[in-house]
Amino acid sequence: MTGSEPAISRIDTSRPHPARVYDWFLGGKDNYPVDEELGRRITAMQGDAPRHARANRRFMERATRAIVQEAGIRQFLDIGSGIPTEPNLHQIAQSAVPDARVVYVDNDPIVLAHADALLRGTPEGVTEYVQADAREPERILEAAGAVLDLDRPVALSLIALLHFIADDDGAQELVDTLVGALAPGSCLVLSAMTADFDPENVRRGIAAYTASGVTLVARSHAEMSRLFEGLEVWEPGVVSLSDWRPGSAPEAEDRGEPVSLYGAVGLKR
Template sequence: MTDIEARIDTSRPHTARIWNYWTGGKDNYPVDREAGDRIRELHPGIGAYARADRLFLGRAVRHLAQEAGIRQFLDIGTGLPSADNTHEVAQRVAPDARVVYVDNDPLVLAHARALLVGTPEGRTDYLDADLRDVDTILEAAARTLDLDRPVGLMLLGVVIFVEDDAESYAVVRRLLDALAPGSHLVLSHTVVHPSMPDVDAAVAFWNENGTPRLTQRTPEAVTRYFDGLELLDPGVVPCSQWRPDAPADPVAMYGGVGRKP
């Protein structure tokens, strides 16, 4: 048994594996499916949220590669591989794009090395680190990315795992401060919203039964992560409604894209 395999806990549901289950993947265990079904009973739209977040990633990365000329991506909180991962979207536009994935979940890392394979012209790498380990992430990412050139910083559904508000804003700021002007932040976050009370029930169930715990924030609090950046239209909105390819219903996962001046 490898060190990574030894770290995989199949006795408790894990967010990455449940997310994989909701999006139709097979990299999950009975405990994850049971918890995922219970959460879906409390909040029937949760599967749509997971899919909306994945589609938001694709549209944001496509914009950065096509319109902003970004050729480097730092994707923290990667999650389990599925269709249209960051490197696949970016390298369809620019085969020479470089992507560094960061996650601290052992199952994610085990699958990443097998499935997240980039183009011959580009480069793809994987780091075992926590979002809070900013210095470790930046030092290791610099072996693949040129941090003196613009980078697309991808933080989709990961800042929710930093419970303390001040710490969460500080982590994002430290990452952005290390990146060159012209870099972009792509961030999504579960929100608390008075029109979606079933989300609160689902989050409460998760925090009692799953790992790691997550924190909801208001749409206004999510917008604060973009302070000091040039926020792209349409701003911080339900991620299903960020430049959608077709009209879409709102979800309780909000997202936005901002450019570092």
């Protein structure tokens, strides 16, 4: 775990942070009035925003289980991990394979302040936290390589991250660099916001984030699919999160209108 300065002293509470707004959507307590204010503004415009956040968490859970069961992967690199919200990725992976190794990456000091919660894994497994910006893939890979064997398959999770990184800011290059460094048999798990289903409300939400100084972009199905170029995309493909392998008894709130986030899993051959 990096960072010697006390995390709490470096937390900027003057402007909202995506990880803390997301925490507020999920009903968490690790956010500040500025985050709640933005969360309430978004919810006033897009009343199902908290439902989308919960659907995103459930997608992460289902995708992680599928990767363990179908690909046999035991190493995970979760970039943009956010504030700990149970079940965390390592809890899901290590409940299936106790020796799973997980590296979490985030750049919000409040996540570092709560990293102890992320590091409580099984005795057989390993969990570690790296404080770094997602736009520093080489640094992330170097740090992750101290914990993970990058010559063996790794599941790379970019959950609800890339809609905070514009194409002009290198979103495609980020994915290409990270996936390119991973061994064959690795997986990419990705979810990102789209305006395909509810363009008016999504555009209003983007405007609210932009007014608060937070970059937010929505990607079309074609743009999302391009992020998986060169990978074998698992069924059912790039779909609304609530449609990604919902199981025999999907959550009641997942039924009905699509969630305005696409999700998919791709396998590197």
